[in-house]
Amino acid sequence: MRNTLLLSLACLAQSTGALTLHERAQPATVQYDIHRRQGLSHARHKRSAPETDIDNEETYYAITLNLGTPSQAVEVILDTGSSDLWVNAGNSSSDNPYGVFDSSSSSTFKVVNDEFAIMYVDGSGAMGDYVTDTVAFGNVTLTDFQFGLAEESSTQLTTYTEGVCGIGYASNEYADLRNDEGYANLPEALVNQGYIKSAAYSLWLDDIDAGEGTILFGGINTAKYSGSLHTLPIQAEQGEYSELAVNLSGVHVTQAGKSISVNNTAFPAVSVLDSGTSLTYLPTGTAMDIIDAVGGEYYASQGLAVLKCDAARKSDYEIVFAFAGFNLSIPLSDMLLEASFGYCALGIAPESETASGGIYLLGDTFLRSAYVVYDLANNEIHLAKTNTNPGPDHVLEIGTGATAVPQVTGTPNTQTATAATATATGKSGSGSGSSGKGSDSDSDDQKENWAPALRTDFASLLVGVSFVALLLAL
Structure with missing residues (x-):
């Protein structure tokens, strides 16, 4: 995640604005x-x-x-x-x-x-x-x-x-x-x-x-998603919007449509939609349960889990991300990153306390299965399942103002089976994370010269000497 400053986020604000489409x-x-x-x-x-x-x-x-x-x-x-x-x-x-x-x-x-x-x-x-x-x-x-x-x-x-x-x-x-x-x-x-x-x-x-x-x-393309866009308010900290973060209600696993128990005690939690982060970082308990459920093996030295690619791609596991009024189910095969020697890395990892400071990140492994509209003007995110077999483009212009978002339905994906969904629930409460910014004890010189941010570079882990040695040892 390349944030110039990753601020602590609290579930404080409810947005009333919306897109006007033309x-x-x-x-x-x-x-x-x-x-x-x-x-x-x-x-x-x-x-x-x-x-x-x-x-x-x-x-x-x-x-x-x-x-x-x-x-x-x-x-x-x-x-x-x-x-x-x-x-x-x-x-x-x-x-x-x-x-x-x-x-x-x-x-x-x-x-x-x-x-x-x-x-x-x-x-x-x-x-x-x-x-x-x-x-x-x-x-x-x-x-x-x-x-x-x-x-x-x-x-x-x-x-x-x-x-x-x-x-x-x-x-x-x-x-x-x-x-x-x-x-x-x-x-x-x-x-x-x-x-x-x-x-x-x-x-x-x-x-x-x-x-x-x-x-x-400035627009949406209804050919690129299936179903309706679901609106989520961007979460603010102390009344200020700085991160593209929404409330995530929970995450769990299904196999053949049947739910597998996953630790969701940290939810609901604020999660940043971040295209600058390769992996999806979840609460440690949740991530580890998901890894166990799908048969992955976690390596703390690398901060990621690996699976045999062929078996994982043929499995009927799905990772279900639950938001308010909307579940996004992603097949396990779509949450994998190619490594080597027949192994893949799982695109979900435990939060890094030293890096993310407890902020949960919905990175590229999540975003590539989602159609996301980032409405900075009205402080809203609109989510839908991406349509990987779209027809002709149908582009609508996003206008101005705070009127309600029309229920614009995307094109059905007839070549892809409907994913099973289930509601993931957790204990009530608000999620928060610590700032990527230096603490109050940081020197003024440090604050003047640098704005810290989190960047996650996955490819380096896959080609690193230690990771190759790890795969050879499997």
Whole structure:
């Protein structure tokens, strides 16, 4: 999860706003594709309305942006868990395979200040300047767009670092967290420059095994989901919205439609929908019970569980995520990540107290089975089951205002059997997590220079020497 600051969340706010959808011959949307990068160690994201393609790497989502005049192509991780766009400067590493931005070659480049800095909990980070320049993708060209230009960046996991395109709340920007003047990040800039009507977007993969998906800014595509969209209020902390987090009522396992008991005492709990996190992190008791139920073997040294791929893919287990009024059932086969030697890693892991601080994360292994609409303007999330065999696109524009969301039904997926569902319940109460931010005892210098965030890079675990040795020992 690439959060510039992972704040403690409490179940405090109930949102009353909703999407207004319009069918137009030429909807004000932006669509863009996303793409998968096998074996790499980041999370990539989708956008649309404008709509853009995204790469689904099983470990992250990625998009390509064109920066400056003339344009320079840079690949970045798409992250709903953070809010800043940052890229590597041209002098940081000229042979970076993700691309770098040479500001001296751009006639539209301007420096805002030298106060950009971000650090992730895994030890990676970036420092440099806040700058403005032209940013283009798909049919969009944003002028004077502010982003971070990293003169220095580091990673604990790979030789080269990849920039990040955060599309969360602007209140989660590094500048805003420093109490500096905030700025319009990508969703807000698309509104301000007339490309979309509202700061809202939908994200989906075209297929579980596909290398591509799409993010649609300012609209929804009813062909890409089955059934109805279910509305969940985004949870606020002390009246402020900073994370794309919802209340998760519980999680459990079914086999052939029969429920298997799972520890749900930690629920209901606030959980962040984060495309920048590869795995789905749940309360320890819940995660361990799920691992046991599906026949996985957990390795604490790696922080994940493994299963034999063939047997797991042929099984009739389903993982059921329960929300208020809506259950999303995901076949076990769709919660697996390819490892090696015939073994797969389960896409669910126990929370990491040192990394997530008790915040539960619905990462890519969850999101690739869900159609998600992120309505930042009205502080709502809309969820549906993704349709992996869609028909022709049917795009509706998201308008403005706080009227009720129409019951727009997605296209039935006739090639996929209806998943069995069951209600997962837990003890009443609110979930909360500790901040990814430094505690009050942190020094002022640390607070001024760095905004900590959590990043989970799954691919590095799969190719690490210790993990290979672990698999050979099985």
